[in-house]
Amino acid sequence: MSTDGLAAAQQKMQDAGVAQTAIDVFTHYYGQLEEGVTGSIPEGTIDPYLDPPRLEDVSIDPAHAKSVFDQLVVINLNGGLGTSMGMDRAKSLLPVRDGKSFLELIVEQVLAARRATGSRLPLIFMNSFRTREDTLEVLAKYPDLPVGDLPLDFLQNKEPKLRVDDLHPVTWDADPDLEWCPPGHGDIYTALQTSGLLQQLLDAGFKYASVSNSDNLGTVPSPVLASWFASTGAPYAAELCRRTPADRKGGHLAVRKADGRLILRDTAQTPAEEMDYFTDEHRHPFFHTNNLWWDLEQLQAILAERDGVMGLPLIRNEKTVDPADKASTPVFQIESAMGAAIEVFDGATAIVVGRDRFLPVKATSDLLLVRSDLYDLDERGALVQRVESVPTVSLDAGSYKLIGDFEARFPQGVPSLREARSVEVKGDWTFGADVSLIGDAVLGEEGGAVPEGARVGTAG
Known part of the structure; x- marks a missing residue:
């Protein structure tokens, strides 16, 4: 391991006030990066996941659904800047319908669900250091949104970008903010713990969480899905949709041959010479929507057991320090995917939902x-x-x-x-x-x- 590079990165994070657990997670991935781990998942190590349950087959007891909905929190990933579309602030602030943004429509979906069910249903956003201020300014327009003492957001951690040549933290005097990056949405588990929010939710009587991206307007709060998830007793579930030829780039679940666990495989984890397998919608017929369901008590137990280090598969993202300047210093961004946690939980499951629950805006x-x-x-x-x-x-x-x-x-x-x-x-x-x-x-x-x-x- 590059002792100097790691020590410099750890010190930089400490100086910036990053939580020690987040530094421990970064250290875990730094070791993998130093060893040349790429996170590759060859086709020969997995079997296709062919027969998940389907939402259309689910029937629920309304009383059970009401009980579960009273214990549900909605968590929204809101750290993205929409840089691929030339934006420099939260993508969720982009107007979508009737002059309203993603953020406003998501808030109104939750408020409507509260009115329809009488449930508390908190809505909490995971912001990045670049999206927090603008987001909270919009949320201030909704005085009825907060629930008790729960915050409206918690902050995603940050980590230094690492030079490709020597794995030292990069310096960029033209804009020092560009020296930092978020650790991918897999950081949500660490951030929930280090912020104290996970314990706060449990203390307030919340047991379940529905989690999705802020650029997906399809994840309307669903008592049916909540009731299904609670009835499984599973610690974790992912929503899937049936793939079409237009969905060939989306990640998919598979069964790892070595231990029979469900895992998530994304494009970046597929060997280039095996992309034909990855993009075959018949071989891998369902794609992962990044809509997740968690049992918060079981999540807390896993985090305690692992000292806050979930150990999700590494995603090594190679970029330039200034994304807009391809001649700037090449860097690695160490990332992980939220959905990859499916392999961590015993008894994790998935369900196929309608396409109406997947309406992302990526372009x-x-x-x-x-x-x-x-x-x-x-x-x-x-x-x-x-x-x-x-x-x-x-x-x-x-x-x-x-x-x-x-x-x-x-x-x-x-x-x-x-x-x-x-x-x-x-x-x-x-x-x-x-x-x-x-x-x-x-x-x-x-x-x-x-x-x-x-x-x-x-x-x-």
Whole structure:
């Protein structure tokens, strides 16, 4: 192990006030990085996970569901900045529907669920050091949101980026904030413990948690799922969806041959020469949504047993210290995935849910879909799909990848997509009001303006 590099990183974290348990977790992964561990999971070491239970087969006792819902907390991952879309603050602040952001819609979903069930149902966000201030400013508009003495958020830990050449903490005088990164959403377990929030929730009588990403508007609080999870007695469960050809990049669960445990495998953990197996939606028919369910008492026991170090598989993420400057110093970011904890818990399980519980926005093409008339908001604050199938969308990266460019090209709002099967925008087009894209709509590389009221595409 590079004693100097590790010692420098540990000291940097101590000086920044990072909790000792988080430093211990970082030290664990640093040792793996030094040993050349990549986290690779070859196809020959796993079997496909083919027969999970399905939500459509679940029946519940309403009284049991009410009891469980009274013990449920909703936790939302809100550390992402949306840098891939050119954002520099919390992606959840992006307007989605009726001028409301992801953050506002998620809050309104929880408040609606409280009204419908009479449950306490706290909503708590895991923020990063870059998203906290803006997020709490928005949440202050909802005076009824806090529950008792519970906070509205807790803070994800931070760690130094490490130089690829010598594994020392990188220095970047142009912007010292860029010397730090979050440790991936697998840090949620450490952060819950070190913040004291896990114990606070247990002391307040909460036993279960529903966890999801803040860019996914599909995870409306569900008494049915809560009741199912509690009835299994499992410590941990993951929501899965059936894969389609459009889902080939999503991580999937598999059964590890060595010990029969369920594990999560992501793209970064698949050998390059075996990506054909990974992307085969027939071989691995379900993808992992990153919607999770935890038994908080059993989570606390696991953390105590492991001294706060969950030991999740390493994700070695190679980047540059300034993501916007590909000539800046190459660095490793040590990360782990929240969903990888499935292998830690004895008796962990999963359930296949409808696609309505997975509506993430990872790119502006996804944003076009959720802003369109393909969806309506219902009384639960949920996005309800109004067509039988959602069209595929491909937008020219040069003109639409960044959110500022995207917004400028839809000054009157996005077009109607209800009659579309597929949309491919190859050039730089600006859309007028009340445009409809129909059938297989293709706009060419020449670019231009789509006039008000136009119907573009082939309906045949």
